[in-house]
Amino acid sequence: MLRKLIRVSLVAALGLTATLLAYGAATASPQDKKDEVPDIKEIMAKGHKGTDAYLAKIKTATKDGKWEDAQKYAKTLAFFGEALGKNKPSKGDADSWKALCEKYAASTKAVLEAADKKDAKGVNAGLAAIGGSCGACHKAHK
Ligand code: HEC
Structure with a gap:
């Protein structure tokens, strides 16, 4: 039970990290220079x-x-x-x-x-x- 809980939260944490990384990459892309x-x-x-x-x-x-x-x-x-x-x-x-x-x-x-x-x-x-x-x-x- 505990092990499953840890696994679930680990997966969630990884997912969050991936989302944050993707967000960081998107906002740092040269594309938003368009608004300049x-x-x-x-x-x-x-x-x-x-x-x-x-x-x-x-x-x-x-x-x-x-x-x-x-x-x-x-x-x-x-x-x-x-x-x-x-x-x-x-x-x-x-x-x-x-x-x-x-x-x-x-x-x-x-x-x-x-x-x-x-x-x-x-x-x-x-x-x-x-x-x-x-x-x-x-x-x-x-
Ligand atoms: C309110 C100011 C202003 C007006 C009006 C203006 N220009 Fe310019 N123009 C500039 C400035 C400043 C530069 C120099 C830009 C630089 O080298 O950074 C320039 C540069 C240029 C260049 C060279 C661009 C290049 O790639 O180096 C051309 C071609 C040009 N103007 C054409 C025109 C024409 C044709 C008109 C009128 C229909 C005009 N400009 C009206 C300010 C103006």
Whole structure:
């Protein structure tokens, strides 16, 4: 009877250890980096660079009237817009960075709101505002 009890509690203890180990491995995995803020380079490359970036994709989808696509891309761009200011640039002063990032966040949000309303003019105005903002920010912070 006692021996059986010991065996049962031993099995339970082993089970608990295994569970804790598995939990530890899961929480330490690089997967939860997903929740982290994308860095400046990632935002710039995926957001702006070339025909495969969100700016270009939103523009094309809007022109083709593919609103679901435009909205999906605009959502990611707006997420990037929020994320940019959470980063620290390697150059330039903090107040300037904050102001430029707020402007960028507002423009990306405007694009999303226009896409949600299927307002092509609004989307293009927002994209143009972003397109005209690269130089000033790069001069100060890149
Ligand atoms: C609010 C500031 C800001 C705005 C607006 C901005 N950028 Fe940038 N960009 C940066 C900073 C800062 C870097 C440097 C990142 C680094 O090297 O860590 C950068 C780097 C880049 C890079 C190089 C990325 C790499 O892999 O090294 C590209 C390409 C780029 N930007 C494109 C653009 C384009 C195109 C626009 C406008 C449509 C734009 N950016 C608007 C701040 C900005």
